[in-house]
Amino acid sequence: MKNEEQLSEKEMTTALRRRAMDYLARREHSRYELQCKLREKFEIPSDTLIASVLDRLEADNLLSNSRFAESYVRSRIGRGYGPLYIRHQLRQRQIDSVLIDQVLAFDEQDWTEVLADALAKKVAEVPERGSKQWLKLQRFSQSRGFSPAHFHAALQNKLPALLRF
Numbered sequence: 001m002k003n004e005e006q007l008s009e010k011e012m013t014t015a016l017r018r019r020a021m022d023y024l025a026r027r028e029h030s031r032y033e034l035q036c037k038l039r040e041k042f043e044i045p046s047d048t049l050i051a052s053v054l055d056r057l058e059a060d061n062l063l064s065n066s067r068f069a070e071s072y073v074r075s076r077i078g079r080g081y082g083p084l085y086i087r088h089q090l091r092q093r094q095i096d097s098v099l100i101d102q103v104l105a106f107d108e109q110d111w112t113e114v115l116a117d118a119l120a121k122k123v124a125e126v127p128e129r130g131s132k133q134w135l136k137l138q139r140f141s142q143s144r145g146f147s148p149a150h151f152h153a154a155l156q157n158k159l160p161a162l163l164r165f
Contacts, residue, residue: 009049016042016053021062028068031058032094069095069103080118083111085145108150115146116154126155 019041020034029037031054038050057063069090076086083104090100119137127133134155141151 012042012044012049013053016050017056020053020057024057024062028071029063030065030068030093030095031063033068034063065095066099066103068093069099073103077114080114080121080144082115082141082145082147082150084147085143088145108153111146112150112153112157115141115144115150116157118144119154 016038020038023029023034023037035050035054054063073086087100087104138151
């Protein structure tokens, strides 16, 4: 097999597309993530070839930042992460702010329920306000990307109801 330097532009385009489709077959990727992975795998001096392959994948609806963002949000919510964490992670993957706002358009009560579920896995009863356990849960919720308002609402309204059963 020829090495990368001996490949024609058409062969390189085909190789890039195949590799990109391999990545996309495993999970959704943002355009930026896929571009970085292809750049690492293929040492191409110019990004124009990669950009053209990614443009074609988008035209064929095989690559979609909106589909990636929706999938990512569902995944992180399922793992108990909040809107601040998810927003930060999507920004790192260079997802447009408008798209981020669309996929994170949940009611505050929904985020409170996500946090209450995550907290219910960590405690058997609601801790006393200001106790070590309370502070530990507060740090946990902040590290997961929830606001203090989500934390207080989860502990006051949602968590007690979850722990009764």
